[in-house]
Amino acid sequence: MSNSHLIVVGSGIAGLYGALLAAESGMRVSVVSKGALEQSNTHFAQGGICAVLGPGEAAPGDSVEAHIADTLTAGAGQCNKEAVRILCTEAAGDIAALERFGVVFDRNSDTGRRALGLEGAHSAARILHAGGDATGAAIADGLISAVHDAVDLGTISILEHAFVLDLMLRHGRVTGVSLLAPDGDVQKLHGDAVLLATGGAGQLFEFTTNPSVATADGLAAAWRAGADATDLEYFQFHPTALAVGGNFLISEAVRGAGAVLRDRHGERFMPRYHHEGDLAPRDVVSRSIAAHLISIGAVAGETVFLDATGVEAANGAGYLARRFPTIDSTTRTLGFDWTRDWLPVTPAAHYWMGGVSTDLKARTSLPGLFAAGEAACTGVHGANRLASNSLLEGLVFGRRAVQAFLTSTTETPDRSDTPVAVPALAVRREDIHAVAQELQLTPSGAAEQAPPSREALQRLMSSHAGVVRDADGLRRAASQIATWRSQPKAATATGVPTLDVQAADVATPADARSAAEFENLLLAAELLVHAALARENSVGAHHRSDFPEPPAAGRPADTSSTAGTSTSGTALNPSHLCTSLPILESETV
Numbered sequence: 056m057s058n059s060h061l062i063v064v065g066s067g068i069a070g071l072y073g074a075l076l077a078a079e080s081g082m083r084v085s086v087v088s089k090g091a092l093e094q095s096n097t098h099f100a101q102g103g104i105c106a107v108l109g110p111g112e113a114a115p116g117d118s119v120e121a122h123i124a125d126t127l128t129a130g131a132g133q134c135n136k137e138a139v140r141i142l143c144t145e146a147a148g149d150i151a152a153l154e155r156f157g158v159v160f161d162r163n164s165d166t167g168r169r170a171l172g173l174e175g176a177h178s179a180a181r182i183l184h185a186g187g188d189a190t191g192a193a194i195a196d197g198l199i200s201a202v203h204d205a206v207d208l209g210t211i212s213i214l215e216h217a218f219v220l221d222l223m224l225r226h227g228r229v230t231g232v233s234l235l236a237p238d239g240d241v242q243k244l245h246g247d248a249v250l251l252a253t254g255g256a257g258q259l260f261e262f263t264t265n266p267s268v269a270t271a272d273g274l275a276a277a278w279r280a281g282a283d284a285t286d287l288e289y290f291q292f293h294p295t296a297l298a299v300g301g302n303f304l305i306s307e308a309v310r311g312a313g314a315v316l317r318d319r320h321g322e323r324f325m326p327r328y329h330h331e332g333d334l335a336p337r338d339v340v341s342r343s344i345a346a347h348l349i350s351i352g353a354v355a356g357e358t359v360f361l362d363a364t365g366v367e368a369a370n371g372a373g374y375l376a377r378r379f380p381t382i383d384s385t386t387r388t389l390g391f392d393w394t395r396d397w398l399p400v401t402p403a404a405h406y407w408m409g410g411v412s413t414d415l416k417a418r419t420s421l422p423g424l425f426a427a428g429e430a431a432c433t434g435v436h437g438a439n440r441l442a443s444n445s446l447l448e449g450l451v452f453g454r455r456a457v458q459a460f461l462t463s464t465t466e467t468p469d470r471s472d473t474p475v476a477v478p479a480l481a482v483r484r485e486d487i488h489a490v491a492q493e494l495q496l497t498p499s500g501a502a503e504q505a506p507p508s509r510e511a512l513q514r515l516m517s518s519h520a521g522v523v524r525d526a527d528g529l530r531r532a533a534s535q536i537a538t539w540r541s542q543p544k545a546a547t548a549t550g551v552p553t554l555d556v557q558a559a560d561v562a563t564p565a566d567a568r569s570a571a572e573f574e575n576l577l578l579a580a581e582l583l584v585h586a587a588l589a590r591e592n593s594v595g596a597h598h599r600s601d602f603p604e605p606p607a608a609g610r611p612a613d614t615s616s617t618a619g620t621s622t623s624g625t626a627l628n629p630s631h632l633c634t635s636l637p638i639l640e641s642e643t644v
Contacts, residue, residue: 064249078205098195108147111168117181122143239567259576274582288589338598536584
């Protein structure tokens with residue numbers, strides 16, 4: 056086993072936890088992070104991680120079965136039930152392992168037991184938190200410290216500020232990665248398997264809670280190598296990002312503690328739209344905000360407000376600062392006293408339920424490639440992720456990926472649950488050109504006027520592929536993306552493909568990385584838009600104003616066969632939607 060080498064790409068909870076378990080199992084492990092280890096969505100997570108703990112520690116009346124039911128309900132009937140069962144059943148064991156690696160969760164001062172919070176769409180308090188509202192940072196810091204200890208022991212090596220460009224293939228098997236080193240050189244890192252744990256793609260949209268590194272790098276690399284992807288139309292928008300100060304997230308746990316949404320008139324409007332009111336699932340709250348602003352004749356840029364003043368009044372002076380210290384500090388820095396002021400909030404891109412298709416053991420359709428965390432689609436989240444299930448999914452399936460790799464090195468693996476993509480809803484490259492012709496976009500038309508840039512792409516996606524979508528907007532987005540992706544790409548000194556950029560503009564490794572990130576975002580946008588066009592109904596986080604009805608009872612959510620790990624997800628395969636980028640540094644022999 057000591058000769059087996061696992062390459063882990065990403066430094067969030069799935070990657071770091073998987074790396075530590077692999078090292079403990081005797082593997083050689085390399086962790087590749089395109090920034091510092093701390094730069095991950097995990098580090099920014101506020102609310103917590105959910106799990107039904109053992110007897111005497113779980114909330115009264117709570118059960119694993121209740122957690123399963125809540126997850127399936129939030130997923131709008133689109134979850135893989137077996138994946139959900141695994142997630143909820145195995146949660147407590149992985150929480151204990153986190154604590155073994157040094158993560159310390161908040162405890163009740165009176166009982167000494169781990170404190171449990173309530174969040175939207177949960178039927179019981181089962182959210183563990185650390186540092187009040189700094190759970191992600193506490194988890195990341197604990198795992199990073201454990202990884203550094205493993206580095207000192209020589210069982211893990213770390214490559215920070217190394218940008219993975221593509222996967223390397225040999226005889227159809229993933230054998231490593233090509234990467235852009237900090238000095239600008241393109242290097243190859245060989246291994247026996249790769250675990251993709253690269254996070255999501257929040258940078259597709261103008262308003263996002265994600266850090267700048269969330270540019271779909273893992274999904275894009277996997278797609279170019281030939282891996283399947285599933286459920287890409289399902290992108291969750293968190294309803295309460297602060298509307299000033301860089302879209303800072305106001306955790307759902309604040310509403311769980313009793314905060315409510317109000318409009319400019321002071322009306323608490325969510326009970327109009329859902330029986331659970333302010334604790335309705337995130338997709339419902341985000342759409343309700345958009346609908347309510349229209350109903351009151353809101354002007355451009357108008358927001359709604361989060362009112363937490365009642366929480367402070369009910370729990371005594373200083374409660375908000377003690378329970379949510381990060382939010383308290385940030386909002387005060389921005390000029391708000393949320394014990395007295397309402398906070399202006401807006402929906403912001405938060406989490407991509409879709410991703411690289413995996414089976415229940417985190418294996419992808421490519422031998423030697425595993426995926427976990429937000430980069431993967433395990434089928435757990437369905438059409439809408441239940442609050443605080445994301446960190447848990449990274450734990451459970453990061454571990455399962457390592458276990459599957461261990462098994463593959465000692466015996467012939469059982470591939471009986473490997474996902475197989477079904478092409479019925481896939482969209483081909485020629486369909487993109489047909490859309491452009493239909494809209495009569497000439498060289499002087501809309502598709503040619505906007506120069507390619509991350510900001511232009513974000514505006515396009517926010518306008519046409521955001522909280523509410525329709526066919527016309529999605530086709531316009533598809534046409535514009537096709538125009539940008541069809542432009543000639545200049546090869547730089549580093550070998551990184553770019554859009555129409557002069558070599559002088561890509562003179563530094565940072566420029567080359569930025570160009571590669573934009574290519575990945577363009578590809579991710581193309582895949583999302585075509586998945587959204589293919590699903591002609593509304594379910595979970597995918598809402599079509601031209602097809603507002605949910606899937607008909609008694610049949611899948613789309614008109615095709617099911618695929619991947621989702622019960623009814625839109626599966627895409629690279630052979631069905633051609634892309635213009637080659638597989639860089641591949642070793643196909």
